[in-house]
Amino acid sequence: MTAGIALTTVACGSDKPGTVADDGSVTVKHAFGETKIPSAPKRVVSAGFTEQDDLLAVGVVPVAITDWFGGEPFAVWPWAQPKLGTAQPVVLNLYDGIEVDRIAALKPDLIVATNAGLDQDTYTKLSAIAPTVAQSGQSAFFEPWKDQANTIGQAVFKFDEMTKLIADVDAKFTDVGKNNPTFNGKKIVIVSATTYQDSYDVTPPGWRTEFLTQMGFATPDSVNAVVKDDRAQVPRAKLASVLDAADVVVWKTQSDEEQGTLVADPTFTALKTTKNNRNVFTGKDLAGALAFTSVLSYQMVADRLPQMIAKALT
Known part of the structure; x- marks a missing residue:
């Protein structure tokens, strides 16, 4: 077996994931x-x-x-x-x-x-x-x-x-929660900063929000109510009814121009989190990291996003 391969050689036919068969495959x-x-x-x-x-x-x-x-x-x-x-x-x-x-x-x-x-x-x-x-x-x-x-x-x-x-990624987010007890039970939503057909893409609860749960956050019931086919598309007219249940909203902004357009939008200015100054704007790299949802990108999320949320909640 090739040196450095951290796998166990087993007989052909094993169902255990990641095992190397007798023929080296x-x-x-x-x-x-x-x-x-x-x-x-x-x-x-x-x-x-x-x-x-x-x-x-x-x-x-x-x-x-x-x-x-x-x-x-x-x-x-x-x-x-x-x-x-x-x-x-x-x-x-x-x-x-x-x-x-x-x-x-x-x-x-x-x-x-x-x-x-x-x-x-x-x-x-x-x-x-x-x-x-x-x-x-x-x-x-x-x-x-x-x-x-x-x-x-x-x-x-x-x-x-x-x-x-x-x-290690799981442990990193769990440690963030332990180090930020004020996160526990707070309701959070992640939203696209741009619209498609005049609707906002809200990150639905599930595997995409597992890292938030690990940090102690919860998803508002208002988000669960709009999930369809593993997606949550919220029309502009209904955005406040979904987001106003959140303690903090994370906006996936990919440029300063995109953020500027968002904050000038009357729909955004009318939100509860805007009035309470509890919005987080990701910027390009962090928005990309949230989109990739990978073993590498989540390390950037764990390093950057918690402190931004903590600041918004103070």
Whole structure:
């Protein structure tokens, strides 16, 4: 077995995640069945929006990364750039679906597509190029971050290392809660700073707000009431009825201009948290970190967001 692989060699057929079979392979289960990866990969393509973070977290530098948003160098955001080092991966996009031909030209030995909107047809095409790992469940985009991280950890023979990184993130947020007892029981909501079809995107309770729960916060019942199909789109006219139950609101602003437009909006100025000066504006990097919901981005969230919330609550 390759040195440095923190996995246990077991007989073929074991169902324990992350195990290495007698022939040195790992088998990863996903939405389209299972994929056998014969050995630790060396040329990995990150085919979806956020997989690069999980790969970089365990020391795997992709030969190609798919850009999502933000215009960051090589589609790698600040929280992950130290892990990229001097590497210059090819930048792919999903503007017109997965770029199958470009991926084939890179001659990868593993394609990670857990957040790529994969369907059966595209999975079959990618699998003809190299072993391909798809999303683990029904969510073709943005499955729970721990599910994605665990799948990728298995696929690159770094399952134990990934498990520890996930536990460290959980511990970091729990420690924040212990160090900020005033957070306990306070109601908090995270909201997009811009509208789509005159509605605001509110982060629904669930895996995306688990880190808030770990810090001691709660989600107002008013948010639960507007969740539909794992999303919470709130029309402008109803925003106050949802947000006024919150003690603090975190706005995902991605620029000074975006924040300026928001604070000048009468809908914003009428909110209870605005009158009480209990709004938090993330700025680009933190907004990106909240969007990526990864083992690396959450470290930035834990380092920056709590102090901003604490200041708003004083």
